Amino acid sequence: MAEYLSIEGMSEGLEGKVQQDLKFKTGNFLWKVKFNVPLDPKTVNNVNLYVTTETLAPLKTAIRYNSLENLIEVEPLEPYAQDEIYILNVTTKVASLAGKSLKEPVQVRFKL
Numbered sequence: 001m002a003e004y005l006s007i008e009g010m011s012e013g014l015e016g017k018v019q020q021d022l023k024f025k026t027g028n029f030l031w032k033v034k035f036n037v038p039l040d041p042k043t044v045n046n047v048n049l050y051v052t053t054e055t056l057a058p059l060k061t062a063i064r065y066n067s068l069e070n071l072i073e074v075e076p077l078e079p080y081a082q083d084e085i086y087i088l089n090v091t092t093k094v095a096s097l098a099g100k101s102l103k104e105p106v107q108v109r110f111k112l
Contacts (some may be wrong), residue, residue: 019063048093054085
């Protein structure tokens, strides 16, 4: 399968955990962030999860939480620009139902 997304860098420890499963190239694609515990839905929002450009300009996104799969979906509401570097940010304010937060923030740098 062709690589349509270029991963430019990521938080330490994510090697081998970031993968793409794209059937065709598009300027809009959905990030899926899987957790191993149920999350507090109040902490799953576009303040605690967001996408920016490399210059930290925010990209409009829709954030959805699938509680059955412990999966967060981050969907852009505007297309990604070709050759622009973006950063997917998951902050330590995302918490489990038990109140435990991520130990470290997660960042994935990517471009189309």
